[in-house]
Amino acid sequence: MNPVLLDAPPIPAPPASPPAAPAAPRAAASRRAGTAVGFAWLRSSLEATAFLRGVAGETWRAPGPVRSFEEFEQAVAAALAALSVAGGDAFVLLEQAELRHRTESAPGSGKAARSYLAARVARQEEDGGALLWSAQPTATSRPDASFILHLLPAAFHERLARCLAARGLRLTRVFPLAAPLALELADESRPRLLAVETDGATTVVVAAGDRLVLARTLEACWTSEAVRVGLEINRSLLYAKQQLGTAVHEVRLLGAAPAVAETRVRCGEGREIVAGRPRPADWLERIAALSPRHPGNLIAPLLQREARQAYLRAALASLGWILTVLFAGILRSENQSAQAEHGHFALLQREAAALRAARDALLAQDRQESQDRTLLRAATGARIPAVPRLTLAGTAAVLPPEIRLTDFRVERDAKTAAWTFRLSGTIEADEDTARTLVAGLQDKMARDPLRAHFAEAERALAVLPPAAGSGSPGLIGFTLGGTLP
Amino acid sequence: MNASPSWLARTWSLLTDVPRRPDASVAVRCGQALPLLLPVLALVALSGWKWGVQDPRVRAARAANQPLLNLETEVAALQSHLLQAEPQDSARAAALRAALPRDRAGLPSVLAPWRDQAIARGWEAVFGPVADLPRESGAPLAFAAVGGTFRPLSGNLHPWSSLLGLLGDISAPNARIGVTRLVIRADEQGRYSVEMRLDLPYLAETPAYVK
Numbered sequence: 136m137n138p139v140l141l142d143a144p145p146i147p148a149p150p151a152s153p154p155a156a157p158a159a160p161r162a163a164a165s166r167r168a169g170t171a172v173g174f175a176w177l178r179s180s181l182e183a184t185a186f187l188r189g190v191a192g193e194t195w196r197a198p199g200p201v202r203s204f205e206e207f208e209q210a211v212a213a214a215l216a217a218l219s220v221a222g223g224d225a226f227v228l229l230e231q232a233e234l235r236h237r238t239e240s241a242p243g244s245g246k247a248a249r250s251y252l253a254a255r256v257a258r259q260e261e262d263g264g265a266l267l268w269s270a271q272p273t274a275t276s277r278p279d280a281s282f283i284l285h286l287l288p289a290a291f292h293e294r295l296a297r298c299l300a301a302r303g304l305r306l307t308r309v310f311p312l313a314a315p316l317a318l319e320l321a322d323e324s325r326p327r328l329l330a331v332e333t334d335g336a337t338t339v340v341v342a343a344g345d346r347l348v349l350a351r352t353l354e355a356c357w358t359s360e361a362v363r364v365g366l367e368i369n370r371s372l373l374y375a376k377q378q379l380g381t382a383v384h385e386v387r388l389l390g391a392a393p394a395v396a397e398t399r400v401r402c403g404e405g406r407e408i409v410a411g412r413p414r415p416a417d418w419l420e421r422i423a424a425l426s427p428r429h430p431g432n433l434i435a436p437l438l439q440r441e442a443r444q445a446y447l448r449a450a451l452a453s454l455g456w457i458l459t460v461l462f463a464g465i466l467r468s469e470n471q472s473a474q475a476e477h478g479h480f481a482l483l484q485r486e487a488a489a490l491r492a493a494r495d496a497l498l499a500q501d502r503q504e505s506q507d508r509t510l511l512r513a514a515t516g517a518r519i520p521a522v523p524r525l526t527l528a529g530t531a532a533v534l535p536p537e538i539r540l541t542d543f544r545v546e547r548d549a550k551t552a553a554w555t556f557r558l559s560g561t562i563e564a565d566e567d568t569a570r571t572l573v574a575g576l577q578d579k580m581a582r583d584p585l586r587a588h589f590a591e592a593e594r595a596l597a598v599l600p601p602a603a604g605s606g607s608p609g610l611i612g613f614t615l616g617g618t619l620p
Numbered sequence: 621m622n623a624s625p626s627w628l629a630r631t632w633s634l635l636t637d638v639p640r641r642p643d644a645s646v647a648v649r650c651g652q653a654l655p656l657l658l659p660v661l662a663l664v665a666l667s668g669w670k671w672g673v674q675d676p677r678v679r680a681a682r683a684a685n686q687p688l689l690n691l692e693t694e695v696a697a698l699q700s701h702l703l704q705a706e707p708q709d710s711a712r713a714a715a716l717r718a719a720l721p722r723d724r725a726g727l728p729s730v731l732a733p734w735r736d737q738a739i740a741r742g743w744e745a746v747f748g749p750v751a752d753l754p755r756e757s758g759a760p761l762a763f764a765a766v767g768g769t770f771r772p773l774s775g776n777l778h779p780w781s782s783l784l785g786l787l788g789d790i791s792a793p794n795a796r797i798g799v800t801r802l803v804i805r806a807d808e809q810g811r812y813s814v815e816m817r818l819d820l821p822y823l824a825e826t827p828a829y830v831k
Contacts, residue, residue, distance in 0.1 A: 473678050476678070490691050518796075524790075531780070
């Protein structure tokens, strides 16, 4: 059983440790140049490969076991020195005791399944702290979707990232060993089992083409527990047959050549048992081809969250600066207005006396204007129409020659401004003719332009006695009165 | 209230979290928060200057100069008002003032030319005493009533037409005389006797430029 890295005591640094002084500008330059370093940290073995724009370069293998983070940090420094890499992106292919694998069935698919898995992980976190996780869908005979959950303590990742950051490396991908193994099995469509021994543990992956059936890590190895491992491989084969509905005919054992015979005895019936050596460099190459956003990347959600946070921070900072600039512009404009206003105030103060004099002159002029208007209005309003002249002229125009006026009176009532008139005269005719003449005069005066309104009470017609000794016939006297418009 | 710490924690995390470094020191966290805090600090500083310095200064200056501003506004309003006034009103009013007697005592001098005018028309005019008419308080014009008796002169062969002419002269608008009573009597021999009551205006105001 390997020691748990998070709890492992620090071990002394090897004497040949390179200086741990990363040059940040060089790291940035390396990132810009597309340099990346992949580390395959499989239990106590560590292998590193440099990649330049995705093309694998040199590979370096740690000469001794790498079990703790201190050893890992020193090994990373040695690897960088050996590979002549100053910094850049880093990815890690991981197989450690802390990295756990669970098979989970999830109802539904897509988001629902992912939410379900997240809830399952959350329950795990209640017991053991924050976890980073990724899920690989597996082929299953059951109606529910099935996944292999890879769970990595967040604290492990933080230490890993810190170790790499100390060497100018930015961790972008962490994949479980099962990921490249599944990719390797996807090269052929027939069902195959791949078992890799890594320092006391055995990682078993079964897949048919791109249909992953299982991925598990046994805390046992051929050399010490061959019987148990054989038994577990046999169980894995039976499980795969159950899920796929067909038998697995090829078993590939990597790093366990001596166990081929044992495996053939236990589960080799009708199967091809092949031995080989682990190829971490090949696996790293497969991982190098994967995007950091690949769902198998254990830190993909973390990177996305960091990217979102960085975007949000940049947006907030931009918004803050935009607001600041706008506000500064407004303040500048207000300040200019205030200065202009200040200048205006100074001008007003200088010309206060002149302004007061102008105000007084204008007020006097305004009073004069007002008086002028009032006077003109009063003169116009007080003008008395020439009613007497018009009435006199109008009456003269319509007066028959038989009628002789003796009294003509037009008056204006001062209170009501109403005009009244009164006519008296004589007619040298008989009474009927006189009556007709007076009626005719009345009729004409009632029309335009006089439009006189006669009062019946004032109308009188009387026969006047003839003057003594005149010898003429009697006269008819009349009186008319009324109002004028 | 439970949301508050969470919100604060999220804000704090957004401001100060250093990626992959949960154990970052306060100095490093402050450095991380600087790009966000700087514009905020700048905004706070600008706001403080605006509301703490600039605005009070402007308000104080406005308050101190408010009487002058009011004066300027008043002058502008008066100028605008006077620009809208009819320019010929002033001339008409001046002409009217020149034509009208300044007070009641000047009325006889107004009547004197009419006496001559009547003679020219063949009439003899005799004006009676001047009597004040009721006037409105503050009115620029006052009126007085004058009774007049008109008799045709001996050589007047056309008393009727000459009377109409005289009445026309007296009632003309530019004469500014209101005839409010006209009584004409003719005796058996055809002699006319005319009585008129004339309302004469005179100035009751004191012009502004006199004040």
